[in-house]
Amino acid sequence: MSNGRMTTIAVRGRRSQSAVLLLALLLVAFGRSDRSPARSDARPVAFRSMNAEGAPGAQKKIGGPLIDHGGLVLDSSTTYAIYWGTPADFPGDLESGMADLLSGLSESSYLDIATQYMRGAAVSTTYGGSFRDTSRPPRKATRVTDIAAEVCKLFPSPDPAGVYIVFTSNAPHVNYCAWHAFATCNGVTFQVAYVPNQALLPACSPFTKVDLGCNSYSDGTVTSADSVAHEFMEAITDARLDAWYDKNGGEVADKCNYNYQACVELSTGSWQIQSEWSNAIGGCQQQ
Numbered sequence: 001m002s003n004g005r006m007t008t009i010a011v012r013g014r015r016s017q018s019a020v021l022l023l024a025l026l027l028v029a030f031g032r033s034d035r036s037p038a039r040s041d042a043r044p045v046a047f048r049s050m051n052a053e054g055a056p057g058a059q060k061k062i063g064g065p066l067i068d069h070g071g072l073v074l075d076s077s078t079t080y081a082i083y084w085g086t087p088a089d090f091p092g093d094l095e096s097g098m099a100d101l102l103s104g105l106s107e108s109s110y111l112d113i114a115t116q117y118m119r120g121a122a123v124s125t126t127y128g129g130s131f132r133d134t135s136r137p138p139r140k141a142t143r144v145t146d147i148a149a150e151v152c153k154l155f156p157s158p159d160p161a162g163v164y165i166v167f168t169s170n171a172p173h174v175n176y177c178a179w180h181a182f183a184t185c186n187g188v189t190f191q192v193a194y195v196p197n198q199a200l201l202p203a204c205s206p207f208t209k210v211d212l213g214c215n216s217y218s219d220g221t222v223t224s225a226d227s228v229a230h231e232f233m234e235a236i237t238d239a240r241l242d243a244w245y246d247k248n249g250g251e252v253a254d255k256c257n258y259n260y261q262a263c264v265e266l267s268t269g270s271w272q273i274q275s276e277w278s279n280a281i282g283g284c285q286q287q
Contacts, residue, residue: 063246063255065279066117071242074191075121078162079105079232081130084137084150085169091199091220094167095130101225101273102165103127104266105232109287113276117237117244117252125236128162137168147194148183158190163235165228171196177204178227180235191239193231198223206260206272214263214270222272229253229273252277256284 079102083090091097105111105125115123131154138146151164158164163180180193198204199220206226207219215222230253237244237252245251255277263270264287275284 063248063250065282066237066244066246066250066252066255066277068117068119068244069242072239073118073243074161074163074236074239075118076124076161077191077236078126078128078159080128080155080159080162080164082133082150082154082164082166083130083169084133084135084166085197086134086136087132087169089169090167090197091218091224093218094221094224097217097221097225098165098167098228099127099130100268101228101266101271102232104268104271106267108264108266110229110264110266110273110276113278113285113287114233114237114252116278116280123236125232128159137170137172139170139172141172141174142168142194142196144181144183144192144194147181147192148185151183151190151192152185156186158185158188160188160190163191163193163232165193165195165231167195167197167224169197171198171200174201177201177223178231180231182240189240191235193228193235195224195227195231198227206258206274209258210260212260212263212272214272225271226273229271230257233276250277259284261286 081095081098081102083095102125106127107124111123111125133150133154137150147166150166151158155162155164174196177198178193178195180191182189182191184190197220199218201223202208202219204227205219205223207222217225234251234253246255253274253276256275259275260272261275261284264273275286277283278285
């Protein structure tokens with residue numbers, strides 16, 4: 001890591017119980033817990049199974065409403081897509097599909113679900129473009145330090161309101177779909193998300209629940225879109241893991257995993273992406 005000092009902090013997202021154990025060991029090694037030990041409202045790392053149960057359209061009320069713990073939310077954000085690995089190993093339509101998804105979130109009714117968590121501010125997001133690194137990603141399960149270092153390598157002066165989504169061409173022995181975290185590079189703290197090659201993780205596919213036929217993108221790209229939507233909505237409503245989550249630690253997307261009620265219409269097309277939790281209606285909202 002030649003671009004300066006970097007430290008990484010907690011992670012949360014779509015993961016399995018075994019991944020939680022691995023994460024706990026990593027966090028102990030870093031000398032930190034998932035949440036500051038000084039806080040009385042500390043909660044465990046959230047996780048989800050690759051093939052979580054739940055009927056399409058069902059409303060999950062596990063943990064009750066999301067609670068505002070006062071941490072950072074991103075009412076205005078910019079997303080950046082980083083493709084790490086051999087280009088031919090990614091789904092051929094992934095980069096164009098993610099550009100459509102991330103740019104299409106702007107001014108969408110889907111994004112507007114998050115307005116209720118912005119403490120009176122309007123919510124907005126901008127797509128900052130895609131970036132490639134053709135070097136080989138780690139062969140073993142990717143750590144938060146790996147993803148944060150990759151961002152710092154490409155962005156030595158990162159955007160503090162940025163959500164840097166790192167896609168890898170592989171999925172090395174992982175048993176989760178994606179996760180999000182935050183890190184510091186050269187004194188700037190920013191948000192990261194990791195999405196391994198979803199074409200290699202069929203258990204993460206939304207089609208294991210229902211195929212709404214929303215678009216003609218490949219299965220790997222549709223699955224990536226679902227995971228990206230999950231992590232992005234959590235990153236803006238719980239950027240530093242100390243903002244909006246329920247009494248069990250569930251974030252806005254955790255409470256509605258694999259919940260699909262209708263195709264989500266964005267300015268750039270139609271997508272099968274999961275619902276998000278709405279305190280306003282006390283359940284999962286699609287758009």
